[in-house]
Structures are given as structure tokens and as C-alpha cells.
Amino acid sequence: MNTAKRLRRSPEGGYARGDETRHRIIEAAVQLFGEHGFEGASTRDIAARAGVNAPALQYYFENKEGVYRACVEALADDAWKTFGPVVEHAQKVLHENADTAALIDAFIRIQEAIADSAFAKANNPGRGLFFAREQAGYEPESATQILSARLREPLNEVSAALVARISGRAADDPVTLIRAFSLLGQLVIFHVAHRSTLTALGWKSIDAEKAEQIKSTIREQTRMLLEQWSRERDAGHTPAAQSTGRGKSRKPQ
Structure with missing residues (x-):
């Protein structure tokens, strides 16, 4: 994951909230990649299961392959x-x-x-x-x-x-x-x-x-x-x- 992107979080509690959000995305992605494979799992579905909006995935991981690598x-x-x-x-x-x-x-x-x-x-x-x-x-x-x-x-x-x-x-x-x-x-x-x-x-x-x-x-x-x-x-x-x-x-x- 790009360090610069992590530094974009708010320093006032942003790191804790950001880490929790990132963890939720990874857990949701592991389940969906397991169920549907890399090609079959969409970033929209991952975001929905994690309870975040789709741009959050790009914010933390840049793209779907970045999400997969993080998993x-x-x-x-x-x-x-x-x-x-x-x-x-x-x-x-x-x-x-x-x-x-x-x-x-x-x-x-x-x-x-x-x-x-x-x-x-x-x-x-x-x-x-x-x-x-x-x-x-x-x-x-x-x-x-x-x-x-x-x-x-x-x-x-x-x-x-x-x-x-x-x-x-x-x-x-x-x-x-x-x-x-x-x-x-x-x-x-x-x-x-x-x-x-x-x-x-x-x-x-x-x-x-x-x-x-x-x-x-x-x-x-x-x-x-x-x-x-x-x-x-x-x-x-x-x-x-x-x-x-x-x-x-x-x-x-």
C-alpha cells in the first residue's frame, strides 16, 4: 500500500478509524474473492459488504489488485x-x-x-x-x-x-x-x-x-x-x- 495515501488521513483519530475501515474492507474482500474469484468480485460489491462507499477502496488501495494484494x-x-x-x-x-x-x-x-x-x-x-x-x-x-x-x-x-x-x-x-x-x-x-x-x-x-x-x-x-x-x-x-x-x-x- 502507498505510504503517501495513508498520510492523507486526518491526524485527529483518523489513523484508528482508517485502520478499522481498512480492516473491514480486507475482511469483506477475502470473503468475496474466495466466493467469486478475483475476476468475479467487483469493487462495488466489496465496498457494499464492508459498509463503505466505493471511492474508499481507491483511497486505501488504489485499485482492485491493490485490494487483493492487501488481502x-x-x-x-x-x-x-x-x-x-x-x-x-x-x-x-x-x-x-x-x-x-x-x-x-x-x-x-x-x-x-x-x-x-x-x-x-x-x-x-x-x-x-x-x-x-x-x-x-x-x-x-x-x-x-x-x-x-x-x-x-x-x-x-x-x-x-x-x-x-x-x-x-x-x-x-x-x-x-x-x-x-x-x-x-x-x-x-x-x-x-x-x-x-x-x-x-x-x-x-x-x-x-x-x-x-x-x-x-x-x-x-x-x-x-x-x-x-x-x-x-x-x-x-x-x-x-x-x-x-x-x-x-x-x-x-
């Missing part, structure tokens, strides 16, 4: 409150060359943060649809660039580094990446196929008790896999260790 920035800020602490913890564990148990625990913390985020989106359909449309590549590329730089890349990099250290493979080994993505992806099905999974389980919704059942089941199978890969590492049974020695000579960063 992505706000969602990234909000998501980092969940993911930031677990990413930073994992980085600390890796930096300190912690033992396998601590590495596994750090990975599971990331996995459960993703689960909490997915279940929160399920309870906020507009946000869930917003991310689903962006992930499918239907929306402005700027959204993907922001979310990749601020969320996906840090999560993917530290998750791969944990799996690499646990398994004895390199962090950029395709097997390491596939393993990391597949472990994290166990939870995605409950978000992207929300209705189908509820039907299959005979559930009407995922409340706190059911969410914990999902998380505990996935936590157990994730721990089993990570522990198995660590045993293979210790026994020197990884393909990389057998064929090239890469699993032993290259320490994942």
Missing part, C-alpha cells in the same frame, strides 16, 4: 503467527544439531500447526476458498509470490531440512522432498476434500475432539515413519549412503 499480505501476517514459532523452533533445533527425538518433535510441531490452520480455514469458508483459488493458479500471480516467499518457502525448507537430518539424505534429494511433502500433505485432504472426508467418516463437522483424533492418528504414523528412516540412516541402509556415500558425507543444512 494476501494480511493473510500471510495472520498465518505467520501460527507458523513463525514452529519454524523458528525447527531452525534452532537444526542449528544446535539436536538429537533425532528433538528433530522428530520439531517436524511434528510444524505438521500440527498446519493442521490447526487447515481446521481454522474449514470454519471460515471464505478464507479456505481464497487459498484454494490461489493455489489452483486462478488468481493474480502476485499472491503466489507473496505466499511463497513468506510462508511456503520457509515451511518447505525447514521441513525438508528436518527430514534430511533424520533420514541421512541431502535436503535437496528428491526422496527427501517427496517424503516431507507427503508427510505434511496427510492433513491437506481434510481441507481440500472437506465434504468427502466428512461423509466417509460419518461426521457432520470437525469439532475440537475430532480434530484431535485426526491429529493424534497422523502424529503417530508420522512418528513411526520418521523413526524408521532414522533407523535406516543409522544402519547405513539409505540408497544414498550405499551408492554414493552422500547420506554420510553431506550434512543437510
Whole structure:
């Protein structure tokens, strides 16, 4: 957002009122972009849902793409409150060359943060649809660039580094990446196929008790896999260790 535009607000309480109005516009826009997509959501409809007049959007965001970018920035800020602490913890564990148990625990913390985020989106359909449309590549590329730089890349990099250290493979080994993505992806099905999974389980919704059942089941199978890969590492049974020695000579960063 243009700083000069923010300075146009009245200094006598204008900032507080302006921030509240800006927040209302962003919340309304997230819902409408989620429901109708970038092309289908009009600035007039966004303004109406936010309870402001249409020129207010231009005042705060210049144009519809500016509104969309502000939505992505706000969602990234909000998501980092969940993911930031677990990413930073994992980085600390890796930096300190912690033992396998601590590495596994750090990975599971990331996995459960993703689960909490997915279940929160399920309870906020507009946000869930917003991310689903962006992930499918239907929306402005700027959204993907922001979310990749601020969320996906840090999560993917530290998750791969944990799996690499646990398994004895390199962090950029395709097997390491596939393993990391597949472990994290166990939870995605409950978000992207929300209705189908509820039907299959005979559930009407995922409340706190059911969410914990999902998380505990996935936590157990994730721990089993990570522990198995660590045993293979210790026994020197990884393909990389057998064929090239890469699993032993290259320490994942």
C-alpha cells in the first residue's frame, strides 16, 4: 500500500478509524474473492459488504489488485503467527544439531500447526476458498509470490531440512522432498476434500475432539515413519549412503 495515501488521513483519530475501515474492507474482500474469484468480485460489491462507499477502496488501495494484494499480505501476517514459532523452533533445533527425538518433535510441531490452520480455514469458508483459488493458479500471480516467499518457502525448507537430518539424505534429494511433502500433505485432504472426508467418516463437522483424533492418528504414523528412516540412516541402509556415500558425507543444512 502507498505510504503517501495513508498520510492523507486526518491526524485527529483518523489513523484508528482508517485502520478499522481498512480492516473491514480486507475482511469483506477475502470473503468475496474466495466466493467469486478475483475476476468475479467487483469493487462495488466489496465496498457494499464492508459498509463503505466505493471511492474508499481507491483511497486505501488504489485499485482492485491493490485490494487483493492487501488481502494476501494480511493473510500471510495472520498465518505467520501460527507458523513463525514452529519454524523458528525447527531452525534452532537444526542449528544446535539436536538429537533425532528433538528433530522428530520439531517436524511434528510444524505438521500440527498446519493442521490447526487447515481446521481454522474449514470454519471460515471464505478464507479456505481464497487459498484454494490461489493455489489452483486462478488468481493474480502476485499472491503466489507473496505466499511463497513468506510462508511456503520457509515451511518447505525447514521441513525438508528436518527430514534430511533424520533420514541421512541431502535436503535437496528428491526422496527427501517427496517424503516431507507427503508427510505434511496427510492433513491437506481434510481441507481440500472437506465434504468427502466428512461423509466417509460419518461426521457432520470437525469439532475440537475430532480434530484431535485426526491429529493424534497422523502424529503417530508420522512418528513411526520418521523413526524408521532414522533407523535406516543409522544402519547405513539409505540408497544414498550405499551408492554414493552422500547420506554420510553431506550434512543437510
